[in-house]
Amino acid sequence: MQTPPPRERRLLLAVDAPSLLHRNHHARAHTDLRDRQGRPAWALHGMLRQILEAIDQFAPDALIFGLDDRSTSVREGLYPAYKAGRAVKDATLVEQLERADALLSALGFRTVTPPGLEADDVNASAATWAGENGWDCVLVTSDRDSFANISAHTKVLRVIDGGISGSPLLDPARLHRLYGVDPHQYLEFAALRGDASDNLPGVAGIGEKTAPILLREMGSMRAVWADIEHCGGENLVATLDSWCAETGARRMGAAMLKRLTAPGARERYDFNLSIMSGRTDLELGLTPDVPGSPGLLPLDPERVARVVDFLGVGATTHLAMRVLTEPAGSGRP
Template sequence: MTSPFPRALGEPRLLLAVDAPSLLHRNHHARAESDLRDRSGRPAWALHGMLRQILEAIERFDPDAVIFGLDDRTASVRAKAYPDYKAGRAVKDAALVDQLDRAGALLDALGLATLTPAGLEADDVSASAATWAGRNGWNCVIVTSDRDSFAHISDHTKVLRLIDGGMGNAPLLNPDRLHTLYGVAARQYLEFAALRGDASDNLPGVAGIGAKTAPVLLAQMGSMAAVWADIDHCEGRHVAAALDSWSTETGGRRVGAAVVRRLAAPGARERYEFNLAMMAGRDDLDLGLTPDVPGTPGLLPLDADRVSRVVGHLNVGATTSLAVRVLSERILAR
């Protein structure tokens, strides 16, 4: 499969940032019937599925470095600020918890880079990876099943979203494809999400401003900062006029006054700003990447004996052979 980033001489290097928990969750549910066990007899189907998808991604994108974000499973700054954060999600199966707890050790043992930020989540690592790549002149691909990472899409960062059908059917989202999906520019996605809310994280949106209205509002006004300023200084007259003009051009009913009323309602701005704070990924984490120091964690290729020994513990010979080839034997043309 052809890489989405031309890797000709002089092209930017590529960082692959993997949301490990999202891959583990998906593979746990997709592969539980296999009841795969490692050589110690412990559950390994989610770990094995995650590793297979990682190997496919590395083979597809040919990255120079790989970093895995992991959730801090002992503390959460978001849950501390909002105790109902992610409330309503089913209790995790014990076998999944066991594999979530072991994932970091497996990846570290291979020689790959992992980061479990205190009180934070894998998405914060993805946000920091995108920022690190832009600051260092690299490209970045984030591998995840979580929509939160869409906020990090830019000219240098794309998101490979794992959905039903596995790696081969995963869409690679760039700014143009994001706009096609949601009707918003990449720089506006976080504001769009804060207006819409996120049921999976138990974050209600601004009442009456859903996934259809939010893109129109942002397209007509450019940013929520402009919207709030107009509501503060002009009672939203320019917002209403812009939306009504759009309605006239598209043949729809005039919605300007109704949208302004919803945005000016008590608690609406507070809900938006709270969602924005909860959804924004930390982009200033120290990833510990030292790409100019050969042999440091995260850089490819890896030691073949080490890969064989670590992956071999999962007890699937074909995956061990694939891992050695992809992680150790491939000639990474630059």
């Protein structure tokens, strides 16, 4: 790998471990890879392999892994139908999800399982921590919820079918090209649109095409609701119809107002926003100025060799030794 140029800011790589495990479980189940005790290991191996490739690509100074609390869920307590449409997890996936923390911790990585919360919350808190401490951050996930954390110093590597090298790295400009909104508007956009994967319907009649227009022309949903409350949406209708006249689009102001003021529309939006918002105040336990802290690179070579070799894939052990145990100053920025 070509050595990256020196950076002015240190880099934190925050990984949504469950999302990588889910993807690799389905993509690699045909291999039936087992560890040296005969336990299913294809999802764990695939996750680790992608982590190593991401480290090789970004050369981070520290890593943190978010895990879901599998025993309880704050969001499910608020909304029992949360994620209800998803298929029941295969037993071999469940087993590997439960072993992920032990594997990552054994390597010397920092893992966080927030009580009642999810890896998305760890990602949101990691982005906030990086901003407050003068670091850059890359969030590694396949979940769109993390798009709300994109900023000048936080990017999202959205892991898709092409693996790490083929996955898009989203910054504010690329997010805007994809969805027509800026990062600070993404949560409002998502709350309007809804999220079928989490079983969260959106505001009826407002989707991926119309929500960006509304947010762009009005600036924010706070401004939208304020206009509806104070003058019955008069400015909203005028602003949207003016945009339609300028662009040659069909007038939409009155129809948009009707959808936003329909019974339950405001409540649906507010509820989605509360469920979708990631926690940004979690204690992550990152102490990067304390040598040997969990998550700091490089890791202990003997430890890495022993843990990765237990998966029984020599090529992955070799890659792990190269990217995890390389001492500072030997190509790492």
